[in-house]
Every structure is written in structure tokens, then in C-alpha cells.
Amino acid sequence: MEKRNRTRGRRVLFGLKEELCRLLVEESADGVCVLTGGRVEYCNAAFLNLMGLKAEEIEAAGEGIIWRDLPPVGRERVEDWRRYQSEARNPLPSGALRFVSKAGRSLALNLNAVRGKKERTIILARDITELYNCHLRLQEQEKILAGMIDEASTPVFVVQDGRIRFANKVVFEVFGYHPEELIGTGIDLYLMEEEKGRILQLYEERLTQKPIKKRWEMGLKHKNGHRVDVEIEVNLVSYDGVPAEIVIMHDITARKEMEIFQARALAKIRAAFGATIRVLNNLVEAKDPYTGGHQKRVADLSRTIATEMKLSAEQVDGLRLAAEIHDIGKIIVPSEILSKPGVISESEWGLVKNHVKVGYELLKDIEFPWPVAEIIYQHHERLNGSGYPRGLKGEQIIIEARILAVADVVEAMSSHRPYREAHSLEETMAEIEKNKGILYDEKVAEVCLALFRKKGYNFSFNRR
Ligand SMILES: [Fe+2]
Secondary structure, three states: OHHHHHHHHHHHHHHHHHHHHHHHHHHOOOEEEEEEOOEEEEEOHHHHHHHOOOHHHHHHOEOHHHHOOOOHHHHHHHHHHHHHHHOOOOOOOOEEEEEEOOOOOEEEEEEEEEEOOOOEEEEEEEEOHHHHHHHHHHHHHHHHHHHHHHHOOOOEEEEEOOEEEEEOOOHHHHHOOOHHHHOOOEHHHHEOHHHHHHHHHHHHHHHOOOOOOOEEEEEEEOOOOOEEEEEEEEEEEEEOOEEEEEEEEEEOHHHHHHHHHHHHHHHHHHHHHHHHHHHHHHHHHHHOHHHHHHHHHHHHHHHHHHHHOOOOHHHHHHHHHHHHOOOHHHHHOOHHHHOOOOOOOHHHHHHHHOHHHHHHHHHOOOOOOOOHHHHHHHOOOOOOOOOOOOOOOHHHOOHHHHHHHHHHHHHHHOOOEOOEOOOOHHHHHHHHHHHEOOOEOHHHHHHHHHHHHOOOOOOHHHOO
């Protein structure tokens, strides 16, 4: 009884396996085909679909109906299968093959074949057309990209672990090396000695993923030893599956040379301006000895205040030069008025006040790189609008003129004039303190007070 039950159980199991197997094969999304002795013994629906064939066509035909239009590599594969079959070897060669379905659709199938019993060849076919086409497109794009990089007019490198893995053709024109000479060599070999430390440190920081700028300027060694100035742009990429940097270089040697040329030209222009200023200063001094020395001292104090206030180097330069000639307009004021020991008349005072307008008119058409004429025009304006000639207020007065105004008052009060004695430092500072934020810019006044009271600034260096 027990034996009979066991036999019956085996039959049920066998029947179940057969049914499962049939279901799996028939419903499979992958094609299944069985070949026997050159004929097609079985094809599932998926295989017929892939090949664009009908069941009756398969029944009537030999296996040639499947292998028609195969490319040479496919024919070789089928021959290999036959050979393996005859040599009783397993598994049979597998892999992707291109097919053309009966409807003319181009397919890529991944074929796995095994040798079955009774000289059967069982083929499992998976449609990988989409994947294969993607792969082909990717390969084509890579080829185009590689061509573009190789033919690019600017040097492109791939650097991995500090060594050059790729360089395009144009590197020869820029650095004198053929790409194959560079491959495998360390980047440090091509850095200028004086920049090696800085660049290698940047490289290390980049590897630690620190946020650093993408574009660097640096000097590299040409094969003949001379320096090539370049600007590089670095981007992280994956090269052969390993992180690397793609480095795009721009030769900026010509730009650098132009910058040096421009800097020299600018220095010459500045020197010429300086000489012009000195001539103008001497001109005023010849007419009014008080004004000449006054301007030099005011220029020094203005520069010192502006530097303390962290104005740009450009602004400091412009202010210093403007201050050196800020009373240039006094050349139209008769010497006897400038040196008059007593009180001057209303009309004489009008003439003196007009020096700011005259100074502006004299200089306004000269193309200084700084607003020299405007600084001079505004140096007697006061924060509350009580100044002259236009009664400008607050920030209507440019910062250079607000500084010059304070320096001018401080120097004038601490100097002897034909019509009065010099004020003491305390009296002068008291005037600035009293009127800071009223007549004088508050910040400028505070910086000036600190200079004299805490930092030991004085005019003695230039006092005659
Ligand atoms: Fe003045």
C-alpha cells in the first residue's frame, strides 16, 4: 500500500513538473527553440514573434529559415554549434547576434544554447535590441567625442592619480611634447619650480573634495624649457571606471604679455601724471608759498586717512594726486590777497572762494584715470550743505572730497597764516570733534582724530 502510494506521488509530481515546464516555456518572454538534426522541432510563441515567423512555416522548413540573412559572425556561430554538437561538448558558444526578422526588423538577440538529449540543440533567445542599439549609440557618441577632443584646438588632458592618462594632439603645438611622450608621466614634471608647491597643494585640496575654484592660472614648462602661461579648467570624470580629472587648457601667454605691456604703459602714464602734478604744485607754490607746502601735507594726511579707511588702492592714488593740487585754482587769486595779513573784503573773499571752480575748469578736460577735477571741485563742500560752491550735502559729496575736506581744515588750522597764528593741535582736534557728523564726515573725522591722538600722526615731516 505504502509502495503504491509512493509510486502514485511520483507520477503526480512528474505530471506537475511537466505542466510547470510547459507553462514556463510557452509563456516565457524569451524565445525558446529546439533544433534536431537540422530541423526545427519546437519553437515557443516568443521565438516565433522574434523571428516574425508562423508555426506552420517552421514545421515545413529546416533550421535554415531561422539562420537566413545571418551576418558572417552568426554563420560561424551556427557552425560552431554543429561542431560542438558532433564533439558532444557543452555548453555551446553563447552571446549576442544580429538578426533580421522575416518582416525586415533588425534585431539583436542574446543566444544561449545547450546540447540536449538525442542531438537536440536547445536555444534560449532574449531580445536585447534596445540595449544593443543604446550601446551602439553610446559607442558612436564616444567616438565623436574622442574625435572632437583629439582634434580640439586647445590642449585637453586626463589626469589620474597625478599622472597623465590622455593628451590630445594640440599639446605638441603648445608644449612641444607629442601626446605619447606625456602618457604615464607625473604632472609635477611640467610645473614651473616656483609654482610647484602652490599647484600641488591645490591638486591635493581638490582630491579631498574641498570646494576650490574650477579655473586656475599657472605656468607650465615647454619641452624647450620656456614658460607657457595657461588657464586651466578642471572637471572630475570617470576614466576607465576610476575617478580622474579632465583638464582643459587655454594658452594665455599672449594675454599675459599684453597685461605686462599694459601695466608698464600704465606705470608710465602714472609717472607722467605725477610729473604734471608736481609742475602744477610748484606753480602754485611759486605764487603762494603757504599753499604749496599746505598741499603736500594735506595730500599725505588724505592718503593716510583713506588707507586707514580701506579705500581701494585706485581711490587712494587718485585722492593723493588731487590733494597735491587741490588749491591749483588759487593761481588766479592775486598774491597780495593770498598773503594779506588783515581781514579781506567781501569781493576778495569771493575771488578766493572761486579757486575751487577755477581748479575744476583747469583740470576737467584732462583724462586722469581718477576723478581729480571733481574731488577738487567738492573739497570745500560741507556735510550739512553749508559749504561752497554748490552746497552739496552728505553722500552727494564723494568720499575722496569728504576726506580731503577734513585733511585740508586740519592742516590749515595747524599752520601759520599771514592773518593769524597757527592753532594748537588740541584746538584743531576740538574743531573736528565738535563738527563731526555736521560739517565733516563722521567716519573720516574719527579716523583723523585717532591718527593724531592715538597713532602719533603729525605734519612735522613736511613743515618748513
Ligand atoms: Fe582750498
